[in-house]
Amino acid sequence: MKEAMLSPITEAGRCALFLLRMLAGLRPGPALLRNVLQQTFLIGARSLVIIMVCGFFVGMVLALQSINALQQFGASDQVSLLVGKSLFRELGPVLTALLFAGRAGTSIAAEIGLMKATSQIDAMELMAIDPVQRIALPRFLAGLLSVPLLTAMFNALAILGAVVFSIGVMGLDAGVFWSKLQNGVYFQQDFMSGVWKSLVFGGIVSLVAVWYGFSSKPTGAGVGTATTNTVVVSSVLVLIFDFILTSFMT
Amino acid sequence: MAASKLEEHPFMQATESSAEALIKVRGLTFRRGQRRVLNHVDMDIPRGSVVAIMGPSGVGKTTILKLIAGQLQPDAGSVTINGKAVTGLNRRELFALREDMGFLLQNGALFTDLTVFENVATPLREHRRMKEEEIAVRVEEKLHAVGLSGTGELMPDALSGGMARRVALARAVVLNPSIVMFDEPMAGLDPIAVSTINQLIRQTNDDLGLTSIVVTHDVEQMSRLVDYCYIIADGRIAGQGHPDELRGSDNPAVKQFMNGHVDGPIPFHYDQASGAAS
Numbered sequence: 001m002k003e004a005m006l007s008p009i010t011e012a013g014r015c016a017l018f019l020l021r022m023l024a025g026l027r028p029g030p031a032l033l034r035n036v037l038q039q040t041f042l043i044g045a046r047s048l049v050i051i052m053v054c055g056f057f058v059g060m061v062l063a064l065q066s067i068n069a070l071q072q073f074g075a076s077d078q079v080s081l082l083v084g085k086s087l088f089r090e091l092g093p094v095l096t097a098l099l100f101a102g103r104a105g106t107s108i109a110a111e112i113g114l115m116k117a118t119s120q121i122d123a124m125e126l127m128a129i130d131p132v133q134r135i136a137l138p139r140f141l142a143g144l145l146s147v148p149l150l151t152a153m154f155n156a157l158a159i160l161g162a163v164v165f166s167i168g169v170m171g172l173d174a175g176v177f178w179s180k181l182q183n184g185v186y187f188q189q190d191f192m193s194g195v196w197k198s199l200v201f202g203g204i205v206s207l208v209a210v211w212y213g214f215s216s217k218p219t220g221a222g223v224g225t226a227t228t229n230t231v232v233v234s235s236v237l238v239l240i241f242d243f244i245l246t247s248f249m250t
Numbered sequence: 251m252a253a254s255k256l257e258e259h260p261f262m263q264a265t266e267s268s269a270e271a272l273i274k275v276r277g278l279t280f281r282r283g284q285r286r287v288l289n290h291v292d293m294d295i296p297r298g299s300v301v302a303i304m305g306p307s308g309v310g311k312t313t314i315l316k317l318i319a320g321q322l323q324p325d326a327g328s329v330t331i332n333g334k335a336v337t338g339l340n341r342r343e344l345f346a347l348r349e350d351m352g353f354l355l356q357n358g359a360l361f362t363d364l365t366v367f368e369n370v371a372t373p374l375r376e377h378r379r380m381k382e383e384e385i386a387v388r389v390e391e392k393l394h395a396v397g398l399s400g401t402g403e404l405m406p407d408a409l410s411g412g413m414a415r416r417v418a419l420a421r422a423v424v425l426n427p428s429i430v431m432f433d434e435p436m437a438g439l440d441p442i443a444v445s446t447i448n449q450l451i452r453q454t455n456d457d458l459g460l461t462s463i464v465v466t467h468d469v470e471q472m473s474r475l476v477d478y479c480y481i482i483a484d485g486r487i488a489g490q491g492h493p494d495e496l497r498g499s500d501n502p503a504v505k506q507f508m509n510g511h512v513d514g515p516i517p518f519h520y521d522q523a524s525g526a527a528s
Contacts, residue, residue, distance in 0.1 A: 031375070115362075119355045122321075123361075126351070127348065127353070127421075128348040128376070
């Protein structure tokens with residue numbers, strides 16, 4: 001019982017030490033920049049399609065639900081405000097982070113786990129190359145960079161989805177839609193709070209992914225467990241931190 | 251004790267630099283849990299030689315390589331390379347030491363996301379300040395030496411097992427190290443690939459003036475390749491000498507291993523208490 005309670009705390013401690021080790025060795029330079037950009041392409045740019053498709057449909061369904069609810073009070077022209085605020089503050093960063101965990105987090109954990117299982121990490125150590133700096137750090141930084149950018153794409157496509165449904169299908173006035181959005185959604189309060197959240201979520205998901213990849217057992221089953229743990233733990237942490245950040249930001 | 255035997259061996263006396271072994275292992279003891287994997291192992295690896303560490307699977311051969319490279323820390327004993335103790339070095343010192351070592355791991359361990367060229371170039375990019383043209387020349391030179399000129403653009407998954415091992419060999423020697431360690435370099439290869447790798451190990455060792463340690467259990471091939479051989483059984487050195495001499499050994503463990511007998515002191519069944527075969 002005691003062990004079961006202490007185990008997650010020990011794990012969190014080890015993960016924090018891993019993060020410190022990663023950051024302590026941070027040496028900005030062309031090699032790191034090249035690796036980070038390459039990883040940003042592999043884990044960020046390749047997540048674009050899923051993020052854009054999901055964003056578009058989330059925007060559509062959000063508009064549909066909002067219009068249905070607002071119509072009862074004769075306030076369906078407020079739909080853009082409701083969609084905008086909920087997207088920028090909550091749904092954009094949270095859903096993007098959850099999708100990123102499923103799409104990129106799993107691939108990072110599986111890739112590192114497989115490198116471990118096929119002795120590539122060992123080979124790197126023996127070549128006097130620190131695998132934490134060479135493998136984990138670029139992926140962590142790429143995740144940190146990618147999630148805010150992907151969130152911006154998610155939000156843009158979600159707004160487009162809301163426009164298509166509200167104006168195209170429900171026939172709301174386009175001028176009213178855009179003016180409500182422009183006047184009701186604030187840069188600092190709404191937009192930037194989402195940006196900060198997405199940065200934190202990007203850090204959480206990529207840290208969890210590289211940590212589980214590096215701490216996986218070098219077997220097929222070990223890689224599978226690392227992948228599953230990445231999705232489960234990072235999703236739960238994103239939701240917990242969402243509440244914590246929201247409490248401080250409002 | 252083991253070291254003095256090697257000093258008396260004709261190979262050591264014939265070697266010009268025999269006065270000082272490049273790698274000295276003394277009283278090396280290593281435990282994994284309750285099980286004592288290595289128990290006071292002594293070894294000398296003379297400069298310029300190809301030395302084999304042989305023995306049945308799971309006996310701790312790879313563990314010895316990891317202890318020599320400082321990847322594992324022994325419970326007792328010491329490893330010195332060129333007079334410098336490996337045990338107790340910090341990470342930075344170990345990394346500096348490893349720049350003078352090359353490794354060929356069991357399956358080659360090529361980086362699967364990099365081309366053959368980039369795999370071989372990785373140590374140069376990390377440890378040498380060289381221009382792209384210089385890197386290209388060095389990589390091509392090493393690939394040519396292992397008979398793989400023109401494969402630079404291939405990905406590792408397009409290579410056969412033997413080719414992957416040769417690329418790994420090119421990568422292992424690209425920094426021109428003084429020591430190269432081979433962990434089961436012939437495992438899982440066809441006879442032609444085995445002979446090719448064997449020939450390359452010998453040729454590379456002699457051409458570049460390296461000191462090579464080969465971990466294997468391929469008795470036949472070792473007879474042709476190595477200058478000296480240590481046989482490990484039950485955590486200790488069961489026998490040492492040239493493979494041809496070891497064939498005539500009276501030691502029951504050496505005899506069993508060299509002749510591939512099922513019955514003998516080297517156990518077959520798993521012993522739950524020690525975690526080893528028994």
